[in-house]
Amino acid sequence: MPDxxxxxxxxRIRTALQKPAPQPAAPDFSAPLHxxxxxxxxxxxxxxxxxxxxxxxxxxxxxxxxxxxxxYKKEHKLEYLYVWEPELKKLLHAGDIVFQGDEAGFIAHxxxxxxxxxxxxxxxGSVLVSSATGSGRRLSxxxxxxxxxxxxxQVVADIADALQVLQSPMGDKLPSMFSLTTGxxxxxxxxxxxxxxxxxxxxxxxxxxxxxxxxxx
Numbered sequence: 457m458p459d460x461x462x463x464x465x466x467x468r469i470r471t472a473l474q475k476p477a478p479q480p481a482a483p484d485f486s487a488p489l490h491x492x493x494x495x496x497x498x499x500x501x502x503x504x505x506x507x508x509x510x511x512x513x514x515x516x517x518x519x520x521x522x523x524x525x526x527x528y529k530k531e532h533k534l535e536y537l538y539v540w541e542p543e544l545k546k547l548l549h550a551g552d553i554v555f556q557g558d559e560a561g562f563i564a565h566x567x568x569x570x571x572x573x574x575x576x577x578x579x580x581g582s583v584l585v586s587s588a589t590g591s592g593r594r595l596s597x598x599x600x601x602x603x604x605x606x607x608x609x610q611v612v613a614d615i616a617d618a619l620q621v622l623q624s625p626m627g628d629k630l631p632s633m634f635s636l637t638t639g640x641x642x643x644x645x646x647x648x649x650x651x652x653x654x655x656x657x658x659x660x661x662x663x664x665x666x667x668x669x670x671x672x673x
Contacts, residue, residue, distance in 0.1 A: 497578045497611040498664065504581030508639030511661040521605070521663055522551035525570075528603070528661060529553075536565040538599060541572060541590035547605075562594075568601035574634065575618035576611045576662075583662065584618045586634035593633050602637070602657040607667040 492500045502512050513528070515521035529537060539545055539555040548555050548570075555570070556562075571591040574584040583604055585596045596602055612618050615636065622634060641656035 492578045492613045497613060498608045500578040501576050501581060501611045502664070504578060505576075505583075505639075505662060506581070508581045509660075510581065510639055511659065513661065513663045515663050515665045518547070518551070518665070521665055522553060524663055525551075525553055525603075529568075532568070532601065534568045534601070536561070536567050537603070538562060538566055538569045538595060539571075540592070540595060544570060544572065544590075544605065562598075566599040568603060569595040569599040570603040570605060571595050573604050573606050573610065575621040576606055576664075577613075577615055577618050577636070578611055579614050580636075580638055582615070582618070582636040582638040583660070584622060584634065584636055586622060586631040588631040588634075596635070596637065597656050600657055601659045601661065604660070604662045605665065606662060607665050609667050611664075 502514070505512050513524045515524055528534075537553075537555045539548060539557055540559075545555070545557050556565075569591070571585065572589055574586050574588075576583055583606070585591075585604075587593045610621075612621060618636075623630060637656075637660060640659050
């Protein structure tokens, strides 16, 4: 008499129970959940930065940066651009870019600021700024528009990498303030209505200067 379907199923179960169940691979808790390809960090950052509402400008040279910044100022009618970092001042002087290099009229006229940053986070499109630069705390928070000049070499994959960049030259002595800026300041706490500029700038623009070494001939 041929085996019934029930007998076949029971036989398979008994056979399976004689073998140890395969164990899943041990998870690597140090691996990132959302890895970013190392060779596409700048592209990944640009996509993430635009996705959170930032205005992104790629600059292939210093001259290209001057042109992009000049056009941005003209488009948004920025009469006052506050710049306090010495190296940025030298850079803008060389390009004949008009800016406000001191605190005169800051409270009344701070429509825009230009600062550097510590690092750029590819996965989230965030800009890591700190009070360790000559811009201090105010230039990345108070003006309505925050402009940032960064280099492609500053792009890292994730937030942990950015914090390592900040900590490595300082050891345990971190700046008194550092912040991850992810798009313009916004809130929808009141009646679910999105409001820009609630806790900081209404707009953020990043000028990414390509400092990738040229391939040797």
